[in-house]
Amino acid sequence: MVLSKRYDPQASEPRWERFWQERGIFHFDRDSAAPVYSIDTPPPTVSGHLHLGHVYSYSHTDFMARFFRMNGYNVFYPMGFDDNGLPTERLVEKWEGIRVADVGREAFIARCLAVSERAEVDYRALWTRLGLSIDWRYSYRTIDADARRASQASFLDLYRQGLVYRQEAPAIWCPECQTSIAQAELNDLERESTFHTLVFALEDGGALEIATTRPELLPACVAVFVHPEDARFAALVGQRARVPLFDHWVPILTDPGADPAKGTGAVMCCTFGDTTDVAWQRLHQLPLRIVIDRDGRLMALAGEFAGLPVAEARARIVDALKAAGLHRGARTIAQTVRVHERCDTPVEYILVGQWFARVLDFKAELLAAGEQVQWHPSHMETRFREWVEGLAWDWCLSRQRTFGVPFPVWTCDACGATILAEEDELPVDPTTHPPSHPCACGGAAFTPETDVMDTWATSSLSPQIVGQRLRDPALYAKVFPFSLRPQAHEIIRTWAFYTIAKSWHHFRAVPWQNAGISGWGLMPALGDAAANATENGSGPRSKTHSKISKSKGGGPLAPQEILETFGADAVRYWTASTGFGRDSVIDMQKIEMGAKLVTKLWNVARFAERFLEGAPLPEALPALSPADRWILASVQRLVRRATAAFLDYDYATAKHETDAFFWRDFTDNYLEMAKLRLYAGDAGARFTLGVVLLALLKLFAPFFPHITEELYQALFAASDGAESIHRAAWPQPDMRFEDDGALALGETLVEIATAARRHKSERGLSLGAELAALTITAEAPLAEGLRAAEDDLRSITRAQEVVVESGTAFSVSIREEREEGNAG
Numbered sequence: 001m002v003l004s005k006r007y008d009p010q011a012s013e014p015r016w017e018r019f020w021q022e023r024g025i026f027h028f029d030r031d032s033a034a035p036v037y038s039i040d041t042p043p044p045t046v047s048g049h050l051h052l053g054h055v056y057s058y059s060h061t062d063f064m065a066r067f068f069r070m071n072g073y074n075v076f077y078p079m080g081f082d083d084n085g086l087p088t089e090r091l092v093e094k095w096e097g098i099r100v101a102d103v104g105r106e107a108f109i110a111r112c113l114a115v116s117e118r119a120e121v122d123y124r125a126l127w128t129r130l131g132l133s134i135d136w137r138y139s140y141r142t143i144d145a146d147a148r149r150a151s152q153a154s155f156l157d158l159y160r161q162g163l164v165y166r167q168e169a170p171a172i173w174c175p176e177c178q179t180s181i182a183q184a185e186l187n188d189l190e191r192e193s194t195f196h197t198l199v200f201a202l203e204d205g206g207a208l209e210i211a212t213t214r215p216e217l218l219p220a221c222v223a224v225f226v227h228p229e230d231a232r233f234a235a236l237v238g239q240r241a242r243v244p245l246f247d248h249w250v251p252i253l254t255d256p257g258a259d260p261a262k263g264t265g266a267v268m269c270c271t272f273g274d275t276t277d278v279a280w281q282r283l284h285q286l287p288l289r290i291v292i293d294r295d296g297r298l299m300a301l302a303g304e305f306a307g308l309p310v311a312e313a314r315a316r317i318v319d320a321l322k323a324a325g326l327h328r329g330a331r332t333i334a335q336t337v338r339v340h341e342r343c344d345t346p347v348e349y350i351l352v353g354q355w356f357a358r359v360l361d362f363k364a365e366l367l368a369a370g371e372q373v374q375w376h377p378s379h380m381e382t383r384f385r386e387w388v389e390g391l392a393w394d395w396c397l398s399r400q401r402t403f404g405v406p407f408p409v410w411t412c413d414a415c416g417a418t419i420l421a422e423e424d425e426l427p428v429d430p431t432t433h434p435p436s437h438p439c440a441c442g443g444a445a446f447t448p449e450t451d452v453m454d455t456w457a458t459s460s461l462s463p464q465i466v467g468q469r470l471r472d473p474a475l476y477a478k479v480f481p482f483s484l485r486p487q488a489h490e491i492i493r494t495w496a497f498y499t500i501a502k503s504w505h506h507f508r509a510v511p512w513q514n515a516g517i518s519g520w521g522l523m524p525a526l527g528d529a530a531a532n533a534t535e536n537g538s539g540p541r542s543k544t545h546s547k548i549s550k551s552k553g554g555g556p557l558a559p560q561e562i563l564e565t566f567g568a569d570a571v572r573y574w575t576a577s578t579g580f581g582r583d584s585v586i587d588m589q590k591i592e593m594g595a596k597l598v599t600k601l602w603n604v605a606r607f608a609e610r611f612l613e614g615a616p617l618p619e620a621l622p623a624l625s626p627a628d629r630w631i632l633a634s635v636q637r638l639v640r641r642a643t644a645a646f647l648d649y650d651y652a653t654a655k656h657e658t659d660a661f662f663w664r665d666f667t668d669n670y671l672e673m674a675k676l677r678l679y680a681g682d683a684g685a686r687f688t689l690g691v692v693l694l695a696l697l698k699l700f701a702p703f704f705p706h707i708t709e710e711l712y713q714a715l716f717a718a719s720d721g722a723e724s725i726h727r728a729a730w731p732q733p734d735m736r737f738e739d740d741g742a743l744a745l746g747e748t749l750v751e752i753a754t755a756a757r758r759h760k761s762e763r764g765l766s767l768g769a770e771l772a773a774l775t776i777t778a779e780a781p782l783a784e785g786l787r788a789a790e791d792d793l794r795s796i797t798r799a800q801e802v803v804v805e806s807g808t809a810f811s812v813s814i815r816e817e818r819e820e821g822n823a824g
Contacts, residue, residue, distance in 0.1 A: 003609055003714055007602040009567025013706040017128055025724045026069075026133040028076045030475060037073035038479035039065060040463050040512055041134075042487050042495070043080030043142060045455075046116045047087035048094075050126050052586050053521030055559045059575035060518050061486040062132045063651040066702035068483075069133070070730040076479045078138035078466045081123065083116035084147070085404045085455030086177055086342065091115060092403075100402045105431075112403040116143070126559060131568045131705045133726065140465055142458045143405070147465050148427035151458040152408040154502060155397075156420055163358045163505055164397065166418070170271075170278045171352045171396060172338075175296030175310075176345035179400045180352055182454060183393045184494040186338045189346070193335035195263060196318060197328040200224065200241040208241055208252075209328055211263030213335060215321065216314040217270040219246045219301040220291040225280065226266050228254035233266060243268075244326040245317065246303070253284060272349035274338075275392060292348050294400075310348075355407060355451070357395040359501055363388055369500050372510045373485075376649035377581040380489060380517040387493040395498070397457050404452030410435050414443030460498035463511045482512040489517045489581065516649055519583035557586060569704040570594035576703045579652035597659065598707050601700070604667055605711045608689055611678050612715055615686040621736065622683035626785055627673040627792035630746025632688055632737035634665050635695050639731045642699050651702070658699045666692060669750050673792040694720065695731045745785045749792060752776060755812045756797040765816075773815040774799035777807035 020026060039061060044054060061077075069075040092108070092115050093099055100108040120141070127134060140147060158164040171180040193213045200208045210224065221243045226233040233252070240249040250268075257276055258267050269280045271288050280286065291301045298305050298313045305313045321327040337346050359366065366388050375381040398407075406429050408421035419435045421428045430448035438444045458465075467476040487495055496515060503511040563571055573594025578584040616622050624632070638661045645654040670692070677685040694716050701708040705726060712725035722728035752774070760769055774797055776786055783806045786793070790802040799814075 003602070003606045003711075005606075007599065007707065007710070009569065009598065009706065010564060012710055013131070013568050014129070016706050016709045017131065019709075020133070020724065020726070021128075021136070023723060025726055026075070026077065026135050028135050028138065029074055030478065032074045034072055034074040036076060036478055036483070037065070037068040038076040038467075038482040038484070039078070040466070040482040040485045040499075041077065041079050043082040043140070043459065043462065044123060045087045046081055046083035046119045046123075047091050049119075050123055050559060051521070052557055052559050052562065055126075055130060055562075055571060056521035056575045056584060057486075057488060057518035058127065058132060059130065059572050060516065060580060060651065061484070062130075063576060063655075063702045064484060064486075064516065064646070064649065065133050066705065066726055067646045067651070067654075067730070069726060070698065070701065070728060072729070075133075075135075076138070077134050078140070079124075079127065079132075079134045079136065080140045080142065080462060080466060081116070081120045082142045082455065082459055083112075083120065084141075084143035084458060085452070086179060086399060086401055087455065088112050088116050088143075089401055089403045090177070090342065091119070105402055109403055113143070116141070126563075129560070129563050129568060131572065133705070138466060142455065142465070143403075145427055146468070146471060147458055147461075148405045150461050150465050150470060151405045151453060152421065152426045152428065153423060153470065154457070154461055154464075154506065155407060155453070156423065157506060158357060159420065161505070164355055165358070166353060166355050168351060168353045169356075170281075170349045171354050171398075172393075173294065173348045173350045173352065174340040174343065174345055175294070175348060176343045177340060177401075178294060180354055180396055180398055181340055181347070182396045182456070182494075183391070184387075184456075184497065185341050186347065187341045187344075188336045189339045189344060190334065190336055192332055193337075194330050195333050196321075196330045197264065198244050198321060199326045199328060200244060200268075202236065202241055203239050203249075208236065208266055209264045210266045210268055212268060213333070214270070214273050214314070215317045216298065216302075216305075216310055217268075217273050217291065218243055218317065219298070219303070219305075220270040220272070220289045221246075221248075221250055221268045222271055222281065222286045222289055223250050223269040223284065224252045224266055225255045225258040225269055226252065227258045227260045228256065230258070230260045230265055232260075245320055245324065246301075255280060255284070271351075274349065278349060288351065290351055292350060294350065294352075296348060352398075352400070354396050354398040355453075357397055357457075357501070357505075359395050360391055360393070362501070362504070363391065365504055366497075366501055369504050369510050373500075373512065374514045376514060376516045377579070380492065380515065380581060383489065383492045384496060387497060395454075395501070397454050398451040399454050401452055404455065405458050406430055406452055407449040409449040410446035411449070412439035412441060412443045413445040413447055415439060415441040417441065417443075419446060456494050456498045459495060460502045462499065463503070481510060484514045484516055485512040486516040486518065489519065492517065514649065516580050519578065519581055522583050522585045524586055562591065566591050566595050567598065567706070569598050569706050572703055572705075573597060573655075576652060576655040579650055594704075597662075598704065600667065601662070601704075601707055601711070604671070605693070605715060607671070608693055609715060611686045612690050612693075615690045616683055617719070620687075622687050624684040624688065625674075625677065625682075625792055626742065626745050626789035627670060627749060628684050628688040629737070629739055629742035630749065631665060631670040631692055632734075633739040633742040634661065634746065635692050635731075636733045636737050637743070638699065639695065639733050643730070646702075654699075655703050658696065662696055662700075665750075666696065669753060669796065672753070672796040673749065673789075674795065676795040677791060690716075697725060698728060698731050701725050701728075741785075745782070745789070748778075748782065748786070749789055749796075752786075752793060752812055753796045756799070756814060759814045759816075763816075768798060769816075771797060771799040771814055771816050773801040773803060775803045775805065775813045775815070777805045777809065777811045777813075779808060779810070780806050782810070783807075 065075050065077045092112050173180055195211045196215050197209050197211045202208055224241050236252050237254055239252050242249050269277050271281055272278050291299050293299050296310050298308050300306050339346050370384045408428050410419040410430050417439055463482050467479045469476040499511050570591050574587050574590040577590055641657050642654040674685040697708045697712055709725050783804050786804045793802045
């Protein structure tokens, strides 16, 4: 094969993507005795179009998969699609413009399935074009039959262990999404709010001022709390206060949770405004006064304000308080409110019957499980630990939505008993299928559970779903526990935590050995044409840099367009520039640098091609020059460093080291030292060129799979013996070339070459201009080595004569012949 003059990634990359799929290069061999490296790949949520942030983080997993595959591991690299639950429902509502009330439950579910299938075709096309080495035979959907069966079987097992329970309790509620949500699905939103100071009448005829940001909750007020050591209110404790406008009396109680420095120091407890209200209602056994419904509107207890949305009710109640003389003033404050992470809607706390999984009672066990995982980077374990330590609620499993995995449960109308589905019935939809047996009481009429499970209840079983635990136990035994869980840092509190919790509850085992936590791909700052990141492609996030989000349009740069413009390998150069755990701004300069590297690698291979045919095999060691020994010793050091970095899950350092070696040591210096000998047919130069170029292609292969495959097939496949570079052996250090002396001498050769280049640059000469003579003075041992390298020095400096003299001080002097008209 003769390499063409120019490399065309738009033509070449898809060709190799087809080759890999047709040949099964990335197939997991379930019959192999090789060690298994299994990946619990994050299934992207089907909630919109994928963006460059996904390209950034999903590339990181592929770097690790390709490295371990080349190191002889049997890599299990599946892909899933998280297409059940609220995110997909909201996508359908957005794309199709319909809600379940418009078309009915069954028709809406059908639309959800159709939309998710369409999105998943696009997702797979992008992953393939990016060059992810996925074994597509092991793909799954979190709404498919296997996933629903696994999720329902998990629920039944937890129920039988007493680890799930149903309770009518205060639940975190999103009025926009019309469903309860879990603590892990909350974000903090900073905003301005207003503190209203209101007047509560006292039994003794006095008045008590209380400041609140939520006067619309006055009809839900059930108590007033003050701090037990706050002397201002000591005489009031035990009295009652009358709620302004609504005129019901509530007790004045003490609790250490009341902050004397906040507002007036007295605070009203309502059912429910926040988690403090929930805790106080339980602890002090206060009555319930529910005033906000599932739509975020006030209920009958609000009297004339019933039916109003929260914001409008707040304004109307404030007006009424002012008219009644019960409003003593207002001031603006900065406030942090809890919002639903998917829609940024402030949440409410309402009383709803829900299924919960027990996690609060198992904090110690879950913390210990987290310590068994190797987190990359290590500080991400702190995020996991802080989340577990801060848990205040059991895991709410219920969602009041339509599209999702149903609870396999019915309630007996006669006695209220819970009826569970049988294992062989799963997956089952209780709304369309009755239980297979009557209740123990003899009852035959049942009410199905209409809620669906939180999507994390299924996604947390990704190791069991993709490992096919229920359908193929032999496969599951080979891949579990998984070697790697790659995921984003913001879902440590959800996906990582819930997966560890489920694995511990079911199997008393951790689900994976390593967790590789990716940072975010960030939008460039406005006006930042280069979209530069800070040092190493990442750094402190500017206020003008924001996370790329599907829900916010995915950013201005469509990944398909970038891939077609620059090629996948160039884009992967950017994604490989930043390690696990670090955010990175979309960096067009780095993508362009990647394209430049691909072109340079191609041109180097074209130059080398003529010298590699018939070159000596590695076993047949020819005579080597000092430059040969230097670059061979250098590549052994590079192999050790790159391998160690990969084993430490630091692919970015492996890429940086290899990139720097390629440009500085190999192309800028060694090739220039070896050119004259290569053209003269020197066996040592030809041998060295082949050894180093093959090693570089393999070290680059995890990052730039397409160009390295093309060059491997053209230059080395026949002699190296692998069907694909991605099935070839990772380079190993060769003790024959470990030579500290050669490394030191080589650095001196580079220093001399740099002096010659500087001399030419300062005089306006081209780098290829010939020099009359190069005189080097060095101490005797070094001088001897430099004399052996005279051919290498003549080649790189273009000196007609190289003279090496022995002396005590190292120096380089250059003489050039003056030509007519040359002022140099």
